[in-house]
Amino acid sequence: MAKKGAKKYNYDANEKFIEYEEEIAKNPAYEGMPDLRLDDGSIQWEAPSNRGSGKFQFTHNKRLSWWKKKASQVGISTSANHWISTVAKTIHPTGRKPCKVCGNVMDIRYSYLSSNFIKRVRKLDYVDDTFEISDLTHVLDFIVSFYDTYGAQIFDDLPVLFKCKQFPTFSEIPNSIDSWTDWLDKVYIAAEPSMLGPGAMSNAPDRLDGFHSFNRCCRSNADKGRSKENLASYSTDRRAFENWVDGNWITANKLMGYISSNSKIKKEPCANDGDGHTHPRPCSADHIGPISLGFSHRPEFQLLCAPCNSAKNNRMYYSDVKHLIEAESKGEKVVTWYAQSIWKYTKDKVFDTETALRLTRVMRDNRNVAMMLLNEFLVNKHYLFLLTFLNLSYANFDYKLNTAEINNHIVKANFSDTASTLKYVNIQKIRKIRIAFESLAEYANKENRNGYLFTNDSIENLKNSALDNLEDTSRDIQQINNKLISILDYDDMKDIDLEEFLNEIDYELIENYPDFVKVKNTMFKIMDMTAKTLSDNWDDSRYSRE
Structure with missing residues (x-):
């Protein structure tokens, strides 16, 4: 949090950025920075060149001299093009910085x-x-x-x-x-x-770290409704949903790519074709059960034209519900862990378009409870436990598409797999871990989130019990968790450190660690309590509104 004596502009700065300022100010790379702090002890982050008077009138010039000396220390000529930005990149301790506005951490390269x-x-x-x-x-x-x-x-x-x-x-x-x-x-x-x-433009010596305070995400703010920060926020939500659900995320991605690149499928009509409207081709892949509502990754999509896909967004068709019930009756897993109960209690209540939309709203609230529940474990730094939700084992295989059948505008694929020995296995896992953890934190911390939250004494007791169980895990598990914390925390995460970590652990053994299994069962109970309450409120105006 900002200190009471901090400069006024710091009150509006994102908390991540405020923490970053202090870390940079204390880092040895910036030792000797002129006029580092103001009289009240707060950091003088900005040193504009247009100050006409005052105690810090010449801070800009003094800092420019500092950057020239630093260039000499690291062997960069001040006569070279863009020398000061090169120095700023060279001495930066992490290569990543948060945005002052939204806190989004980005690569400075x-x-x-x-x-x-x-x-x-x-x-x-x-x-x-x-x-x-x-x-x-x-x-x-x-x-x-x-x-x-x-x-x-x-x-x-x-x-x-x-x-x-x-x-x-x-x-x-x-x-x-x-x-x-x-x-x-x-x-x-x-x-x-x-x-x-x-990710951030060079701005030395105007800024202490040598980079603009606003990252790439928030430099453009001409259109607030479609600003990059809002678009990035939407993307963050979607990434959070995609990375914290069950199912084979690799085969689902591969089938989606196959659909968009296959010449035969491009000629297929929209699933809504025949309703009297014009449906342009080619169609795109639509999740029959939206990932954003808690349905699993599955190598099956229906074909929708661009207007229909856009109009549907993350809503459920009545035909979707019927199809998913049928797929489930054949032994397929269609919902992820946190949506199992709400799907069980409400799927049979759907009998038309309106009730399918009602299901959409109910499942959306259920999902928000689940995401905030996961965030409880993130805040308490039980990273190793959270890692077991990411289904990383799917990345251990190469997948070959054997068949892809089109039936009633639905494309379903069959894949065979072989063990993979590629370095790419860890690249996939590292990317998934980084995005999953970052997007979950950003989803939970988004300001003005109008999401449904539900709890009661029983749920709070279960949460506390789960957290206590994780605090009491074995010394070996705690040591592994602490190592993961040291890698993922702060802004200096290096892929090579995470790769070494993945090579050292037995992921499947950790997935089946008894205390982790016990805590997951507790989480299932919490989501079941939530689902019963949501199901009981099926006719509430929040869900039944037109």
């Missing part, structure tokens, strides 16, 4: 997709709107997701996508995801190519 790069991706005939990218997408996240979704065919197009003045050809890079990921991280990003942009 040139590692985010440019608008031109995104246009190139969108022009590929197998990429449709279901593949989510923006100028807030990190290039390493992009290439992992791109490969997850579209497979080896991307290697034919990567040289065209990444081509720029600095890199006109790419013949030396093998067609493997390991090779491309490594090259992008170590070579391409370092060259600061035009196809990428930084």
